[in-house]
Amino acid sequence: MKSKKLPLLLSFFLTFSLTFNVFAAEDTTKVEPEIHGKAAITIDMKTGEIIYAKDIDKQMYPASTTKLLTALLLAENKGKTDMLSYTEGAKSQPEYSLNINLHSIDVGEKMSAENAMDGLLLYSGNDVAYMIAENVGTSAKDFENKMNEEIKKLGLKNTHFITPNGLHDANHYTTAYDLGIIAKTASQNSWVKESMGKLKSTIKTSKGTTFIIENRNKLLGQDGYIGGKTGYTAAAGRCLVAVKEKDGRKILGVVMNSVYDQNDTMVFEDMKKIMDWSYSIKPETxxxxxxxxxxxxxxxxxxxxxxxxxxxxxxxxxxxxxxxxxxxxxxxxxxxxxxxxxxxxxxxxxxxxxxxxxxxxxxxxxxxxxxxxxxxxxxxxxNLPIYGVAALVVLAAVAVVAFIVKKILDIKRRRRRGKYI
Known part of the structure; x- marks a missing residue:
């Protein structure tokens, strides 16, 4: 008997174990994903609701995601056909710069604001950021003030910017939440949105130099990703902003201080994890x-x-x-x-x-x-008793009025008879 019961018990526990694992697998969307990034957030673009949150108020360095604010100020202060002059400040910037990595540009050489926007957001040109800063502002310092005025206008209390390109400075910092608000505001500008959604662009200068550049956002154009901005410094780690549109919803994601691995995949994997989770999770009642x-x-x-x-x-x-x-x-x-x-x-x-x-x-x-x-x-x-009393009072009042009216009419009749007699 014992030998027959043992296989039945084993079969029961095996079935229970498999069933439990199946349900556990179906429930994984409710568990927040683990990512390499030290801070991250996703925001519903329509409602402003925070969906995913990891250390969103922790002070971090934004690296080149700073350029989203630089792009916003360019869009607010210049037109696409305005010509910008290449400056000394731009010429002195390190790689990645158009001037160093692609082709030398002379101080005073010009390009359209539209081309400058693409060079800033697709190629992430450090020199382009300073060219924009020194053409929108009277100087790099003046542009720094403009950035912080914009930050104040957005109501952000944990952000302070120094440089237009995000190269490391101890006093140049933000948080995942604040960067999310900056990115949301920038991506709602039609020109910024158009530029950061381009996979490729051609830039031309007044001296005939041509640059063909590609967007460094590896998620762009895949599975609903319509825009974003990359960033990296040794102090900031790998940073990424992304906007995804799917199933009639638009969600913005921010990952900060992720790992810059050999194939540069981890920050993008981080973003996919939090975005996929954010689209699958349901709000609670x-x-x-x-x-x-x-x-x-x-x-x-x-x-x-x-x-x-x-x-x-x-x-x-x-x-x-x-x-x-x-x-x-x-x-x-x-x-x-x-x-x-x-x-x-x-x-x-x-x-x-x-x-x-x-x-x-x-x-x-x-x-x-x-x-x-x-x-x-x-x-x-x-209130039935009150209504009952009120009804009796009304009836009594009606009866009194009827009695008085009858008396008046009787008097009038008698007077008329007396008159004829």
Whole structure:
């Protein structure tokens, strides 16, 4: 008997183990991916909601992702056909530069602002960044001030920029969150968006020099990736900003201080992991449909402007599921704000909204309509005695008025008879 039971038990445990593993495999999308980057974030471009978050407020060096802000300032201050002069500051920049790595450029040589934008975002030219800075600003220092003015305008408190190209400086820093806001703002500019979405471009200078450049973002053009910016310094590590559009949604991702491996693949793998997870994860329900959000005590007069005053406890409900992305940032910072209108007896029927519930995250807010949830007939049943007394009073008043009217009419009739006699 024992020998027969043993295979059955083994079969049971094997089946249970396989079933458990299958369910575990199906549930992996709910587990946040592990990446090499020290900090990362994904943001829903439409709502501003943070989906994935890893040390998003930790101070980091941005390297060449800085050039997204340089690009934004170029787009805001110049037109595509404006001509920019190559400057001394540009000429002194190290590789990667058009001047050093592709072809020498003379100080004073010119190129269009459109070409400069492509040289900045596709090739990530360090010299192009300084040429832009010294043509948009009166000097590199003036452009530094413009960058920090823009940072302040965006409400970013953990960012300070020194150089237009992001080469290392201890006082040139940002965070994954702040860089996400900079990148989101820049990518919403049509010219910046167009440029960083190009796979290739041809740049020409006023002396006839031609540069054919390719975008260094390896994800561009694959699986919905429509833009982004790469970056690297020894201090910053490998950095990447990417924008992906899929299934009617647009998500922006930032990875900072990842590994620069031999084949330069890890930062791109990091980005794919957090992007794929962000598209697969579903927001969690904070308040279910028809759940009571709060209770409001309402004073009212059943007879309108006259008669006794009554009170009723009104359950206030939400008629849609309210959702949020469950991550450490949203958990710690999420706030709920309830605003209710003046509630009247008429509004207790629940057909019209009586206020709103605002679910506020760091850079996002959703409003949900609130309704009174008083069971039908409650107000009438509660006030039946008052309504009964009121009805008797009205009937009595009607009877008195009818009696008086009858008397008046009788008097008039008698007077008319007396007149004829």
């Amino acid at each position: 904070l308040h279910k449909k028809d759940s009571v959000i709060t209770t409001k005590t309402v004073k009212y007069k059943p007879l309108g402007f006259i008669g006794p005053e009554r009170t009723i406890d009104v359950p206030v409900v939400i008629k849609d599921d309210s959702k949020y992305y469950n991550n450490a940032v949203n958990k710690s910072e999420l706030k709920e704000e309830i605003k209710l209108d003046n509630i009247t007896v008429a509004s207790l029927k629940g057909n019209n909204p009586i206020g709103t519930l605002a679910i506020k995250e760091r850079n996002a807010s959703k409003d949900y309509k609130l309704y009174a949830n008083v069971p039908k007939g409650t107000v009438t049943k509660t």
